[in-house]
Amino acid sequence: MKRWSLKAATVASAALFLSACGGSGGGGGGSLLLPPPATTTPAPPAAAAAAPKYKLAITATEDVPGTFGSVGAYEKITGTFTGEVDPRDARNAIIQDLSLAPLNANGKVEYSSDFVLFKPKDMSKASGVLRYDAPNRGNIVNLDPYFASRGYVFLTAAWQGDVPAAPGKLTLKVPVAKNADGSIITGTYRAELLPTAATNDSLPLPGGPFNAAMQAYATATLDNTKPGYVLTRRINEGDARQLIPASDWKFAKCGADTPFPGTPDETSVCLRDKWDPAYLYELVYVAKDPKVMGLGLAALRDMISFFHRDSADAAGTANPVAAAIRNTIASGVSQCGNFMKTFVHLGFNEDRSGAKVFDGVFAQIAARQTNINMRFSVPGGGGGVRADHTAFGQGGTRGLSKDYVDDVAQRRGGILSRCEASGTCPKLFIGFSGTEFWTLQGSPLLTDAWGTADLVQPGKARIYYYASSHHLLGLASVPGAGVGALYATNANTGVIPVVRALYQNLEDWVVKGTTPPDNQVPRIADGTLVRPARVAFPAIPGVSYTGLVNTYSLLDWGPGYRPQDESGIATQVRPAYLGRDYAILVPQVDADGNDIAGIRSIDVAVPLGTNTGWNYTNQPGRIDQTGLFGSYFAFAKTAALRGSDPRPSLQERYVDQAGYVAAVTTAANDLVARRFMLRVDADAAIANAVANPVLP
DSSP: OOOOOHHHHHHHHHHHHHHTTOOOOOOTTOOSOOOOOOOOOOOOOOTTSOOOOOEEEEEEEEEOSSOBGGGBOEEEEEEEEEEEEOTTSGGGTTSTTGGGSOOOTTSSEEEEEEEEEEEESSGGGOOSEEEEEOOGGGBOOOOOHHHHTTTOEEEEEOOOTTOOOOTTBOOEEOOBOBOTTSOBOEEEEEEEEOOSSOBOSOEESSOSSSOTTSOOOOBSOSOTTSTTOEEEEESSTTSOOEEEOGGGEEEEEOOSSSOTTOEEEEEEEEESSOBOTTSEEEEEEEEEOOBOTTHHHHHHHHHHHHHHHOSBOTTOOBOTTTTOOSEEEEEEETHHHHHHHHHHHTTTTBOTTSOBSOSEEEEESOOSOOBOEETTOBTTOOOOSSTTTTOTTSSSOOOOSTTOEETTTTEEOOTTHHHHHHTOOOEEEEEEOHHHHHTSOOGGGTBOTTSSSBOOOOTTEEEEEBTTOOSSTTOOOOOGGGGTBSSOBOOOTTHHHHHHHHHHHHHHHHHTOOOOOOOBOOOTTTTSEEOGGGOOOOOOTTOOOOOOOOOOEEEEOOTTEEGGGTEEOOOSSSOEEEEEEOOOOEEOBOTTSOBSSSBOOHHHHTTSEEEOSOOBBOSTTOOOBOTTOOBEEEOOSSHHHHTTOOSOOHHHHHSSHHHHHHHHHHHHHHHHHTTSSOHHHHHHHHHHHHHSOSOO
16 A cells, blocks of 8 residues: 655645646626526437447556555556537537537537546446546646545546647547538637747747647638738737737748748748737737537536446447446646536536536636637636736636626626536535635635625535635745746645545535535635735735736627627627726735635644735736746744744744644644544644754
8 A cells, every 4th residue: 555645645736736727707788687597408309310429449558556545556548539419409509610510420520539547457446436637738637646545537538629639638629610601710819929038939829828839720811911910019918009010020930040021820920020028919810710619518528428327339349437437526627627617507517318417526726717618719718917818718607606696797697507407516616726816806706796795605516715825736835036926936735635635525525415514715794805905914024015916807709709608709809898897805814914714724824934825027017916826925933033024933933843743733633623634634744744843
């Protein structure tokens, strides 16, 4: 049996979280209060239509190094799952452009998803739980050693159709939509180009802070003088745009050997002058050949149902976990957590037979939904103070309840509306870091749109805030300068054991029906969720708290776009501002600057410094947070060393090392008692405090 260690587990889990997905209302004017989503039962496919067929192709089977508790050895199965979707089935009707996709001989639209399956070699030792880990931008998610020791089957499979094929990547192949007459579909598209150095080299599309490596939508023409083609630049989001004449840029590849105008290329941009890293460049152009990206929703639905319920594929290839799965849990982190919320919101937790797909869903560090179901969709778009500020992915419904009312956009219905109507809602966990409040516009999940009252959350959902954490869960503190930050980055690595305990709680809720701990979030009612200007941050020497937060406006993308569903066709690009804004609130802090509310992991309950969910850029003249990093401000060791720092020193807090170990022991035991830490992790944390002195 493998020996469990907190340090090893934290490093492994941090790597898993970072690889597993870790990256605004309105439309049509937003003036009418819409009814709840339709609750009618979808019609079955036409009687004459053949049922969809699925094909499983296993390309490799290999042993996983090591063993995992009493479950023993695991094996890794790699392959592809090819499926087809009936455009006449009402359960698929919401998929954008499905009716414009090519049909196969069976009258269906095909997709193919790469997958990796980890399972016990001795399936008699499997627990009956299948956990799906959504891959971030195609990155394979490895098995979790702790849950492998509990006999899980792990599946990671592609859902995002713009991931380029590459070693170690999981790709989803989906068709390109065409007009009914077979002609090419075009539409307005927008990209942000963010040079990191002064260069004459061309920059690739699609650009942006999170999507630079994804497949781009090609320009409909290389002639950038035609209507609909505009390149501008500005330093900050709110600055006036400076027009770059069409004569000074081209769709081309260029560099030292091929200077401007370069070699024509449909997905690269060449500039006559050097790209200047001080600027954010915005390109609006006419793109062509939109992929039917929403097929990723159906692909996940059908694949999970196959592994859960089918014995073999259409050709007789055996399901390697047939009859072994009793419960299904989905895990999505960051971009993938947003995807899982969209999956539930758009009704895909109901399979073709009307059964529930996932019994439980854990959407980690996921403030919004993802833009997977529009024409020219961008699943990986984020939202920031400067870049991606009005990116797609921000308009989707934030509230959970079917009775949620968005007073800013004048819309009704939450993320769980459709699954409530069909009786297929999963038990839902949502985990938040501080960055979700400061940078990713997260507070509308917790409050009404104006930020005046706390929302009552549905009984089938729990929201857990990891106090004083940042988006990059488990990442140890690093010097800020190395990542473009003004301050050292957040050191809240102790959040990983909390997350592991929550996964255990979700399993117990799904498998045993054990009610999980209550929501742990900051609230307006008790003063722990406040406007940024009301945060009582301490006057730490050398630190300037500005209250900078990413704002959230009501936007109009045109009459063909349904922002509440992140679906449809956007024709207003750039979007129009509708003059209304959502309230963005943030956690209140204690005298040390650490968040009061939420789950306070050991390194927040027994702190060695101040951890925040915000950090500012160190670039002169730029108004921005630093990506998804938080900040860390260490305490002085003694009173004599702290000078004017209002925060007590380590010696004043704990006296000596024995006092520090005693405080860690008390905090660890408290977290175990509240089911926010596993006993094995608590014991490891106490041993770690003994082995790593912070005081004499």
